[in-house]
Amino acid sequence: MAVTVIGLLRFGVSLVFGITVSVLFAGVERTRKNKRVAIYLCIVFLLIQTVSWRLLGLDLTSKLYPLIIHLPLIVIFTLYYKRPWLMSAIGVLSGYLCCQAPRWIGFLAGAALDSKIADHLFYIAAVLLFYYFLKRYVTGSVRQLMEASAKARLFLGGVPLFYYLFDYTTTIYTDVLYSGTEWAVQFMPSTISIFYFLFVVLYYAETQKQANLQRERDMLDAQFRLAQTEFASLRQLQQNAAAYRHDMRHHFALLQGLTSKENIEGIREYLRTAQSDMEAITPARFCENETVNLILSAYATKAKQAEIMLTVDAKLPDVLPFSDTELCALLSNALENAIQATKNMPDKSDRSIAVRMYSKNNKLCIDIRNRYQTEPTFCRGLPVSREQEHGLGTKSMAHIVEKHGGVFQFSAKDGWFVFQATA
Numbered sequence: 001m002a003v004t005v006i007g008l009l010r011f012g013v014s015l016v017f018g019i020t021v022s023v024l025f026a027g028v029e030r031t032r033k034n035k036r037v038a039i040y041l042c043i044v045f046l047l048i049q050t051v052s053w054r055l056l057g058l059d060l061t062s063k064l065y066p067l068i069i070h071l072p073l074i075v076i077f078t079l080y081y082k083r084p085w086l087m088s089a090i091g092v093l094s095g096y097l098c099c100q101a102p103r104w105i106g107f108l109a110g111a112a113l114d115s116k117i118a119d120h121l122f123y124i125a126a127v128l129l130f131y132y133f134l135k136r137y138v139t140g141s142v143r144q145l146m147e148a149s150a151k152a153r154l155f156l157g158g159v160p161l162f163y164y165l166f167d168y169t170t171t172i173y174t175d176v177l178y179s180g181t182e183w184a185v186q187f188m189p190s191t192i193s194i195f196y197f198l199f200v201v202l203y204y205a206e207t208q209k210q211a212n213l214q215r216e217r218d219m220l221d222a223q224f225r226l227a228q229t230e231f232a233s234l235r236q237l238q239q240n241a242a243a244y245r246h247d248m249r250h251h252f253a254l255l256q257g258l259t260s261k262e263n264i265e266g267i268r269e270y271l272r273t274a275q276s277d278m279e280a281i282t283p284a285r286f287c288e289n290e291t292v293n294l295i296l297s298a299y300a301t302k303a304k305q306a307e308i309m310l311t312v313d314a315k316l317p318d319v320l321p322f323s324d325t326e327l328c329a330l331l332s333n334a335l336e337n338a339i340q341a342t343k344n345m346p347d348k349s350d351r352s353i354a355v356r357m358y359s360k361n362n363k364l365c366i367d368i369r370n371r372y373q374t375e376p377t378f379c380r381g382l383p384v385s386r387e388q389e390h391g392l393g394t395k396s397m398a399h400i401v402e403k404h405g406g407v408f409q410f411s412a413k414d415g416w417f418v419f420q421a422t423a
Contacts, residue, residue: 026091093160102126333393
């Protein structure tokens with residue numbers, strides 16, 4: 001009698017354990033309402049299991065388990081909890097798989113003590129320990145992997161699915177495994193070894209991907225810091241120009257002294273020098289936005305030194321939805337790439353860059369195009385550099401535009417390379 005009662009208790013604990021683990025692995029949100037529904041599910045399925053056991057017997061109930069317990073759980077997770085059907089199925093299959101380790105522990109204890117009661121009691125104790133372990137240490141990792149990609153979900157569901165089919169085929173619907181049939185004995189070790197090597201391959205590929213992404217992020221951070229430094233230099237240039245204008249009284253005093261001495265040649269020479277100094281440190285005025293003015297002025301000087309004709313049409317307000325550093329990184333990369341592509345053209349009359357910028361509906365619109373000598377190649381919409389560790393500038397530009405919810409396009413047509421963005 002005691003064995004029967006404890007056996008029924010074990011049957012119920014196994015069901016509750018499987019349902020709660022399935023809820024955890026399926027990624028059901030941990031709200032008070034969802035927890036309450038999970039409790040109701042345990043009660044309802046316990047009643048269904050008990051009624052089935054009383055009417056049909058334990059053996060037939062075990063064979064009907066996929067129809068009366070597992071399939072309804074998958075449907076409930078999908079329709080009520082709004083979980084993707086594949087996640088729901090993997091959650092239920094994984095819950096079934098997790099019942100096997102406590103079952104093995106109970107079997108060992110029962111065999112060692114030659115007691116069926118020990119088998120049941122050790123199984124129940126192992127279930128409680130396993131639930132604590134899974135909830136605290138395993139669930140978070142499983143959820144992240146499930147959310148990662150469909151490929152990760154299929155891989156995670158492979159072992160539970162194969163075990164589920166194998167267990168029902170060889171132990172519940174038949175006794176092939178217990179009869180010692182060779183293929184059945186070798187099936188699960190072979191399956192586990194295959195999935196192990198698949199895991200090694202996929203894990204290595206994923207770690208390489210993460211390493212490449214981290215390296216790319218580090219390089220983009222370095223570019224961003226460089227943009228900050230460059231903008232600080234431009235700001236210093238602007239401050240120098242302001243200081244130079246402030247000191248004009250000293251220049252006038254010196255000119256007045258030269259005039260009193262009627263030193264016309266000295267005046268001419270001084271004026272030439274002063275004009276040259278002023279032009280070198282005074283940013284050109286392209287629009288109302290001071291940051292854009294500084295950047296365009298700096299690259300206008302670079303273009304002039306490379307004998308490139310740079311035309312600018314900029315109609316921008318004083319305030320834009322970008323930080324100074326973001327503007328510097330975005331425009332500096334675009335203009336630097338344009339100058340590099342244009343300056344080596346053999347015919348100087350072909351060296352041309354056109355910049356058009358304006359604001360519309362509080363969004364920054366950019367159109368930068370330049371002539372080029374070497375036909376560009378593209379990969380996933382971004383131009384590809386043939387030099388190692390180059391091409392990060394365009395990725396940085398794309399990242400900044402996407403960060404502000406904008407769109408961008410790189411293209412090449414009729415001898416013009418074009419960068420367009422709205423953000």
